[in-house]
Amino acid sequence: MNKLVADQADGLRRLLAPTQARVVAVAGMGQGAGGTTIAMNLAVALAGQGRNVLLLDEHCPAEGSACEVWDIDPLGSLADVAGGRLTLDGAEARAACGVHVLPAPPGAVRGAGGDPRRFWYDGFVIVDAAFDREGRLSALAQGADDLLVVLQPHPASVTSAYAGIKHLQRAHGMSQMRFLVNGVVDAQAARQIMNNLAHAGSRYLALSLQPAGWVRFDPLVADAWRLKKTIAEAFPASHAAVDLRRIAGEMDGWPWRAAELQQAAA
Numbered sequence: 001m002n003k004l005v006a007d008q009a010d011g012l013r014r015l016l017a018p019t020q021a022r023v024v025a026v027a028g029m030g031q032g033a034g035g036t037t038i039a040m041n042l043a044v045a046l047a048g049q050g051r052n053v054l055l056l057d058e059h060c061p062a063e064g065s066a067c068e069v070w071d072i073d074p075l076g077s078l079a080d081v082a083g084g085r086l087t088l089d090g091a092e093a094r095a096a097c098g099v100h101v102l103p104a105p106p107g108a109v110r111g112a113g114g115d116p117r118r119f120w121y122d123g124f125v126i127v128d129a130a131f132d133r134e135g136r137l138s139a140l141a142q143g144a145d146d147l148l149v150v151l152q153p154h155p156a157s158v159t160s161a162y163a164g165i166k167h168l169q170r171a172h173g174m175s176q177m178r179f180l181v182n183g184v185v186d187a188q189a190a191r192q193i194m195n196n197l198a199h200a201g202s203r204y205l206a207l208s209l210q211p212a213g214w215v216r217f218d219p220l221v222a223d224a225w226r227l228k229k230t231i232a233e234a235f236p237a238s239h240a241a242v243d244l245r246r247i248a249g250e251m252d253g254w255p256w257r258a259a260e261l262q263q264a265a266a
Helices: 003-016 036-048 076-081 156-173 185-204 221-227 239-253 258-265
Strands: 024-026 054-059 102-104 124-127 146-151 176-184 209-215
Touching: 024 036, 024 239, 036 054, 036 124, 036 146, 036 176, 036 239, 076 102, 146 156, 156 176, 156 185, 176 185, 185 209, 209 239
Parallel strands: 024 124, 024 146, 054 102, 054 124, 146 176, 176 209
Antiparallel strands: none
């Protein structure tokens, strides 16, 4: 799809969309990739830019989940809101940084009733996505406007991430994903990883793999975690926080997923 057609389809989608909310699912590719860290920090960065942000936590109540790290205890879940048992205001909790958080256990909601666009009308919905035992995404994450996968800049992580991307493409029929390299020490190496992954996706998977950039390694991430905060909250001048704000600032300009564009143009 050339740029002119993509721009026209993007404009049509925005006109036809029931809301202006953009849903972004973030998934860590392997243990220690930092998917939850990236999801939380992007949510904080977007909120700091004046956007309305809802984070749907598929990992709650596990240790290291957004609810656990921020030490918040929402009164309900996505299933409660979708089923009409609670309003969003009655179910969610608001972190000190301004991000609204709602637990979203995978499989608890099926069908269109779990679409967060039904009750979150503008800004961003960030899904901290969890995989099932077969390495598949929930219906919520599959239905996101963007899927952002997170990997580390190490050979084992890159290999594992590529295998995971291949599995997701086959399991869900996705034609476009984004990826972010987390914990970067060598910028040139990160650029090479991004180029190689984008090329491999196009050549071998018929998949558009769009690089979303990288986040530099920063030891302050661990210090922020001990403070029950993200690095974007605790150390806003840190290298990682600067990178995350830059990525958050670019998210409005991301082209929409090809499948979504086709539906909008139909």
